[in-house]
Amino acid sequence: MHFTSEQRLDDGLIERKFILDEVPGVLWTPSNSSTPVPLILLGHPGGVDKMYPRLVARALGCAANGFAAATIELPGSGNRPRLSHVEQARADLGQALATGAPVGEDIVDRLVLPLVETAVPEWRTALDAFLSLPEIGGPVGYSGGVISIGVRLAVVEPRIVAAGLFAGSFVPRTIINEARQVTIPLHVLLQWDDEGNDRSMALKLFDAFGSKEKTLNANMGGHTGVPQSAGEDADRFFARHLT
């Protein structure tokens, strides 16, 4: 992990940008902590620079709990090389949604599965690097989308002990089947009136999770309109499970 910049934000957060195996990312650590802190991995739909204001706000929510937060760029997004097959699937999805045609499983598979296959090993490599830093101690949570990446990570990565997932993207059937193997505590956010999402698929995924402790928190406000109170509920979920 090669740090490329470091700055102290107004709110007592230290922000470091880095490159790890050509994948850019950002690490936020509370500046006032004298002991190693828990870590939350911040998932997002791609484009760290574009998502930066919301990512910083989420990192501040983590810091309020005394936690570090980190993110890496999604494959094919930001400055990373485009993935032409994923771009084609995204175009096909856009066209299906625009014309009101049913979204075929093959489109969802072609859009999401390559991201899962590529991003999950990258997140695990990044997690190795984060946990090698003296200021990061764990335990580790995953927060956000792409929800299919969060599901796969929850299945294969035993260091992740709790996940707050954003059910805001289409989910391949194979991921819904994998969800039965997830047993960690889950807090799932769903925007009920998210027109670019398949609500029944999100409910099927929530039902499939094998976790004994799982919460579905569904709200109005469209894809990007998660109410502040719902964000605070998610912060409390992590406070309960990472401290």
Next chain:
Amino acid sequence: MHFTSEQRLDDGLIERKFILDEVPGVLWTPSNSSTPVPLILLGHPGGVDKMYPRLVARALGCAANGFAAATIELPGSGNRPRLSHVEQARADLGQALATGAPVGEDIVDRLVLPLVETAVPEWRTALDAFLSLPEIGGPVGYSGGVISIGVRLAVVEPRIVAAGLFAGSFVPRTIINEARQVTIPLHVLLQWDDEGNDRSMALKLFDAFGSKEKTLNANMGGHTGVPQSAGEDADRFFARHLT
């Protein structure tokens, strides 16, 4: 409203039992308040004495927000005269659930609609009495089940400005249709693995609500296993909307 007993509980709550038009009830007010306080009406499935420990716990949650809480007995429950047609419908429902037969709409209508028709005017009369007391000022919220009673109250009673509803009972189709007229902020609790409930009906009801601000909070733990954190989320919902 004729008060029949008054005691001060350990936690600084004054508990008064009362009779109003032959309907028994309980009123809990914070003892440390010098100004008129908001009020939460506590709905329940019937049997105030049997439900007493949980009702007191909920009243304490209200008092922590500085709110009074009150409940009245459900028609046909506790010491009130049985309603034979409702008892018959309850037996029919129990038999359908025991044999795995589909629960017919006629059973749900015969079970729930008479309770709604009788209980809603009783709640409104009780609300008149509560609000005539100098220590109760409003605004007023409704919290709990029977959810169909909460829906009807939210439609017809303008003094109720927010509702935290427990989606733990079958809902007649006519009530789902009425739900479109509900516009106040809603916080709906659903126990995802509640075997004696119809989850798809609960989701249909949540979808039907006309409120711009509505939250579905679904958890595991069976009908009576609402997690403590979910109860606290509901308390915070009322803190946001009644203060």
